[in-house]
Amino acid sequence: MVVTASTAQRREQGARLKALRVQLGISKVAICTRFGWESTQTYDLYERGVSAIRFDAVDDWAAAFGISPEAFVGVILGTRAPAEVTATTATPGA
Secondary structure, three states, X not given: OOXXXXXXXXXXXXXXXXXXXXXXXXXXXXXXXXXXXXOOHHHHHHHXXXXXXXXXXXXXHHHHHOOOHHHHHHHHHOOOOHHHOOHHHOOOOO
């Protein structure tokens, strides 16, 4: 069974994703480069809430943001404020 997020949930997650990126001072281009995407169009779909982040890709997203998977999930699910996430929440050894 596949569980999908509603449009409202995706938009909220997109807003949190953008807030996290801004909080960490990372550009869209930098995130796209880390994923190997040639333009920001794909990433924009996530920030606008058109696309949802899959749970099996959380580790990749966390690495692209330079933070732990736990911190990333907390922000995306809304249990942790983006302002709480800093370089100190990065995965040790990453």
